[in-house]
């Protein structure tokens with residue numbers, strides 16, 4: 001039976017597959033849809049505009065979301081949850097160093113895997129609180145459109161890892177939404193600008209997205225109406241919030257006495273709001289000076305900030321963003337002069353200082369800031385939703401993986417299946433085998449990162465393929481398959497091809513590294529590239545040598561009748577020599593010793609072949 005929805009306000013038929021686009025932001029969230037014959041995206045209005053502050057107030061009686069919740073930020077910070085997006089899919093360990101940033105209490109769950117928010121003796125998960133924001137947004141969209149909503153596209157920063165994406169998806173589900181796609185914010189932004197929709201348009205675009213809590217740069221190539229993300233880089237701990245904090249720190253340094261009284265979280269919260277007020281006032285360059293005299297719990301404050309102060313405080317932060325932009329260009333193999341257009345996204349790009357820095361870096365390139373930087377991502381999410389609803393068949397989306405994905409092989413080496421910056425959705429499979437006779441279990445450990453040794457990469461998960469039929473080493477064929485779906489979620493499967501036994505990953509993330517460390521991994525891989533390759537070659541030689549000794553000794557055990565006692569003795573001697581060399585770090589000596597062992601034992605293998613052929617002929621009836 002086909003169901004038809006009717007917009008009761010406008011008495012219009014609404015397509016069944018109405019999908020909304022949601023920008024679930026660190027600071028603010030917005031919702032948009034595409035409407036009318038021209039399918040233009042528009043943000044949906046609520047009583048206080050299009051923006052829903054991503055803030056949840058955990059009251060005794062009820063939970064409040066948005067502007068109503070924001071009111072409590074200063075006076076009840078321990079109950080007023082902001083920046084919950086920073087907690088999504090994170091463990092307490094990831095956030096331990098950032099504890100001071102939160103005005104409320106974050107704790108570890110029993111398993112030590114996820115962070116919880118504690119308020120008045122009740123524990124909340126970041127997924128629950130994000131779901132509260134999404135429910136509010138769903139409600140707003142339903143009110144504005146006069147119909148019930150079930151489907152949504154939700155955006156995330158390009159740097160979100162699999163667990164953070166999954167947590168976002170769960171939050172959507174909890175809010176009663178079928179999440180059709182988790183979309184990278186820079187990709188959404190480019191869609192909002194309508195780029196790539198004309199087949200004649202060939203362009204290289206840099207999307208510079210500087211929001212409240214996250215920063216991303218993506219390099220996009222538009223060709224023949226198709227756009228492709230060539231590279232994406234970001235920092236999930238860099239945003240306008242950092243500017244606010246820098247201003248607060250600046251003020252506290254200037255008034256050491258007042259700073260003594262500023263220990264309470266409520267005070268710090270109030271200062272943070274004043275800092276944001278100062279930043280916004282000075283942002284477009286028309287005002288020269290911010291001055292505020294106020295009282296906080298009887299302590300008088302004189303808060304002053306000049307344009308020059310702001311510039312000085314912003315410079316290190318903005319330099320970081322430019323560094324990241326330059327790394328993204330490097331990843332994409334593109335020079336600044338090859339970029340045709342820069343797109344600015346995120347509330348912090350309203351700062352003239354930001355625009356100037358970006359213009360300076362992409363000198364001569366047109367910097368496009370024509371759309372409202374707060375709305376761009378939601379508008380793009382609505383365009384993507386419209387594509388998924390089947391209303392625009394002319395656009396193809398391609399995205400990339402931020403870090404390489406692979407498994408651990410013998411000697412602790414990283415074997416990459418899906419390299420960094422691979423287009424997604426993407427899949428790859430590779431065959432492996434056992435290293436010991438009769439081996440019935442195989443450990444599959446999944447890592448993310450750029451180093452040659454798994455120990456220096458990030459372990460995502462591990463599982464055992466159990467019940468491999470006992471066979472000589474090297475015979476089982478085990479296919480490991482990686483699939484990164486369109487949402488950037490990784491699924492790993494392993495299958496022994498002869499017996500058909502298979503195992504899908506049971507995802508267990510070991511998240512001992514924080515975001516900063518993950519980013520450091522990228523830098524480390526560049527800095528250590530030469531020594532890493534040497535280590536890899538060394539380990540490969542040692543592994544191959546050990547395997548050769550193992551095979552040679554097994555040969556001796558099984559085929560002693562083919563060898564004279566001298567040959568037997570000499571083979572063992574050569575194996576002994578090779579095994580000793582394996583514990584040393586001289587690759588050339590290992591390779592030379594392997595060659596000696598190979599040369600010496602080659603005739604034995606030929607003898608075995610002759611014997612096998614002879615036996616086969618004997619059995620044959622002519």
Ligand code: AMP
Nearest residue numbers: 028211212240241280283346347348350
């Ligand atoms: P978003 O995450 O994109 O919603 O951006 C929010 C950030 O933009 C917050 O850090 C705001 O303080 C900042 N912001 C909003 N308006 C302005 C403005 N006019 N000048 C500077 N920063 C702004």
